[in-house]
Amino acid sequence: MNQQKWNVSKRISLALLNLSCVLMVPTLLAPKALSAEKILLYIGPLEFSLAVESLEAYATDGTIGPDLAVYINRLTEEQREQFRELLTTPAKLTPVAVAQFLYSPQGETILREVGKLIQTRAGQSGFYAIRSALILAAADPEGLTPLNVLKKFPTYGIRINSDRAFGLLERVSGVIRDTQVAIAKIEQLSLTEAQTVENANFPLNLGEMGAVQFNKQTLTLNDLPRKRAFFTDLYLPQTDRRVPLIVISHGLGSDRQSYEYLATHLASHGFAVAVPEHPGSNDSQLQALANGLAKDITPSRELIDRPLDIQFLLDELEQTYPQQIDWQKVGAVGQSFGAYTVLALAGAQINFERLQTECDPDNPKLNISFVLQCQALDLPPLNYNLKDDRVKAVIAMNPIASTIFGASELNRLEAPLMLVTSTADAVTPALDEQILPFSGLTIPNRYLVMLKNGTHFSTIGASRNDVELPPVAIGPNPAIAYNYMESLSVAFFNTHITQQPQYSPYLSAAYAQSISNRAMPLSIIQSLSLGESQ
Structure with a gap:
């Protein structure tokens, strides 16, 4: 992101913080009085919660509540600003466009997978709740922002499937590691080959437009x-x-x-x-x-x-x-x-x-x-x-x-x-x-x-x-x-x-x-x- 080399621990910390936001990037009638107040993560008998209100306060004026501090304090100043901007940056999509995508076969396939990770407080699939929240957020004057999606989630709590979440994070870190190894090897092979060529001469400027009409x-x-x-x-x-x-x-x-x-x-x-x-x-x-x-x-x-x-x-x-x-x-x-x-x-x-x-x-x-x-x-x-x-x-x-x-x-x-x-x-x-x-x-x-x-x-x-x-x-x-x-x-x-x-x-x-x-x-x-x- 922005060419910055984040180490794995910082990537995971940020992922835990905005997991419910990032994975929701792309029934209309949800009760307006009901909306998510907390993001809940259960690890064995332990419950960890993050209030949506804390995220809203941070996005509004940079206030860091106690429940948010444990995550935010792990980030650099630049990463904090990036996350704060992410929370309130709207996607320029109409509710009709969002609904059409989410009701398409491809959209439903994505929703099914995300719904296994982001669930209702009762542990049920978040399929319908996520779809409702995305459409309602797109129809809201504030627009389709990650923070607004959380606020429109039509249950009291958003439960993160911890087994799936940590399995996902482990796989993500593995993919990041393997990708970095492959990239480094390709760079080294290319550099080594380039160094074996003495007095390389490339007289043609192939990036310039040719002379043919x-x-x-x-x-x-x-x-x-x-x-x-x-x-x-x-x-x-x-x-x-x-x-x-x-x-x-x-x-x-x-x-x-x-x-x-x-x-x-x-x-x-x-x-x-x-x-x-x-x-x-x-x-x-x-x-x-x-x-x-x-x-x-x-x-x-x-x-x-x-x-x-x-x-x-x-x-x-x-x-x-x-x-x-x-x-x-x-x-x-x-x-x-x-x-x-x-x-x-x-x-x-x-x-x-x-x-x-x-x-x-x-x-x-x-x-x-x-x-x-x-x-x-x-x-x-x-x-x-x-x-x-x-x-x-x-x-x-x-x-x-x-x-x-x-x-x-x-x-x-x-x-x-x-x-x-x-x-x-x-x-x-x-x-x-x-x-x-x-x-x-x-x-x-x-x-x-x-x-x-x-x-x-x-x-x-x-x-x-x-x-x-x-x-x-x-x-x-x-x-x-x-x-x-x-x-x-x-x-x-x-x-x-x-x-x-x-x-x-x-x-x-x-x-x-x-x-x-x-x-x-x-x-x-x-x-x-x-x-x-x-």
């Missing part, structure tokens, strides 16, 4: 058999020669503008770039959910439809531009859900057997991306033909990969692969979703790119319906990550798509070190051993 047009594609129409932005270089093609697939809740910066950069370097907008998982889908016009964050079928969108797009472009595009030189880039999409295109198949084992409701993961990955179990367990042989190389940024694929499926890939991981990614956690899967890879031409201090949102550009995110979610200046992705994508696709060996040195640890920014240090490695991998 291009035109942008928006296409409307209609796949009649699937009853699926979608827009695609096509950036086509103005040249007499046939050009390579790169497809960019956006993440859940984004749109085709979110990687316009990368599309224009690649086009200026001579690549045609196609950026489709996936209608079942774009920003319009989330807006429809918020307005009560959709029941899912994204339907399970989207796991199949997204790769098929790109197959259809390639078919249409091949018919329309048979001479302008070199169909032996096609690559793909995706982020998050888009990274899943391009990995499926490259040949990774949905691993239904692994999903059956890992998606265990009695053993929830500390990984919010499991909500999306485990949705695949709603699909018929068929051998879906999502691979497209035209795709010759893939960049997957912040992918979901641990369970829906696993290393066994990723090792099916024949195309060169670049996995991009961000160490502060709370949506697709670096260790589970990218680092461990990468450590199990044996395919040639593989790269792991690590953005230290980067988040899930660091590489996502501006788009038409941007939601304001807190600084901790965005991380360091996104322009740093944009520059990394621009430079590395030019190097990667010129090496593995256009077969220009002079770009190969730019896919090295030495090059990473040469462009690394200390606010978001960059590392590149080509192999990693962490013991047993997923």
Whole structure:
């Protein structure tokens, strides 16, 4: 958080203090006279309580009551201010949007897990109470703040399931420790490799716009058999020669503008770039959910439809531009859900057997991306033909990969692969979703790119319906990550798509070190051993 290295004990202390707040981040008629007065934690015969009134007093004027002092005194001054700000920072969501999310299948899945931890005083699941509190808080003039959610909780006390809480904290500390070990190893491997290169020389500034002129047009594609129409932005270089093609697939809740910066950069370097907008998982889908016009964050079928969108797009472009595009030189880039999409295109198949084992409701993961990955179990367990042989190389940024694929499926890939991981990614956690899967890879031409201090949102550009995110979610200046992705994508696709060996040195640890920014240090490695991998 804010690049500050908290030790494990301070993390746990803060987690105990705001457990009921942080885990509730995303029946209307609850009795108004009844609201939570205490947060209760039972350890054997002992009861520990924290009055909601104490939290409110602290948030209002910094007063530290006796019951709060035992926790607050463990924090630094900066951490205290962060926590105080957290208590009263509203999420800009309407009660309708909150209700629609919490009544969606994905929202109910999250509520069920949180309800096992945050319970009523009688020890019953907090499922309905949490949902009620979140909706009522969103409808209140004070807005949806963690403190207001506590005040709207429709029972006298909020009981924390101590066994589950301490088990969770133990697992969290273990994940933090293992992640830090993995990050340190990647940094060391990258640094060691960079130091072995004497007199490294990188004359090309790959982060600068190229000299190629291009035109942008928006296409409307209609796949009649699937009853699926979608827009695609096509950036086509103005040249007499046939050009390579790169497809960019956006993440859940984004749109085709979110990687316009990368599309224009690649086009200026001579690549045609196609950026489709996936209608079942774009920003319009989330807006429809918020307005009560959709029941899912994204339907399970989207796991199949997204790769098929790109197959259809390639078919249409091949018919329309048979001479302008070199169909032996096609690559793909995706982020998050888009990274899943391009990995499926490259040949990774949905691993239904692994999903059956890992998606265990009695053993929830500390990984919010499991909500999306485990949705695949709603699909018929068929051998879906999502691979497209035209795709010759893939960049997957912040992918979901641990369970829906696993290393066994990723090792099916024949195309060169670049996995991009961000160490502060709370949506697709670096260790589970990218680092461990990468450590199990044996395919040639593989790269792991690590953005230290980067988040899930660091590489996502501006788009038409941007939601304001807190600084901790965005991380360091996104322009740093944009520059990394621009430079590395030019190097990667010129090496593995256009077969220009002079770009190969730019896919090295030495090059990473040469462009690394200390606010978001960059590392590149080509192999990693962490013991047993997923």
